[in-house]
Amino acid sequence: MELQFELEKLIEQYQAISHNVYIIIFAWFVVADFVTGYAKSFLGEVANSTKGLQGLIKHLLVVSLVLSVYPVLSVLGFKSIATSFVVFYIATYGISVIENLGQAGVPLPNFVSQYFDKLNRENTEIDMSKVTMTLDDAYRNPKVKGKNDE
Helix, strand or coil: CHHHHHHHHHHHHHHHHHHCHHHHHHHHHHHHHHHHHHHHHHHCCCCCHHHHHHHHHHHHHHHHHHHHHHHHHHHCCCHHHHHHHHHHHHHHHHHHHHHHHHHCCCCCCHHHHCCCHHHHCCCCCCCHHHCCCCCCHHHHCCCCCCHHHC
16 A cells, blocks of 8 residues: 555656756756757867767766656655755756857856866867977986996
8 A cells, every 4th residue: 555655656756847946957958968069069060970979868868867766766755865966967967068168169257167177178189290209318228327336
């Protein structure tokens, strides 16, 4: 009888999930990340279908995870953990949206961009064709006389 009661609560949670503010915000951030990611790739002229497909699969997996775990945690009495779980993904997608905008060329204030590694290292790519390597004599001649060898 108790299992039936819990199952009914779970069904109610799944039915009410579309009215949850955190889930709605999460869904909008996922859409924003997807759109800004594609915009970044087309504006940067580096569109890659494999990367796009991997991103789409990642988004679908995360959305599936959130939509399946949130109601279960709520029914089990862990509503605050369920909310924290969704807020974590909202923050993660928010960071990704800001990175995508910055990499697409949208000007961001310095106090924002200084905290994003991808935005700070964007122009620090190394051209491997210009890299040279030199060896010093100590490497070529491993038996170099020191103070104690005299």
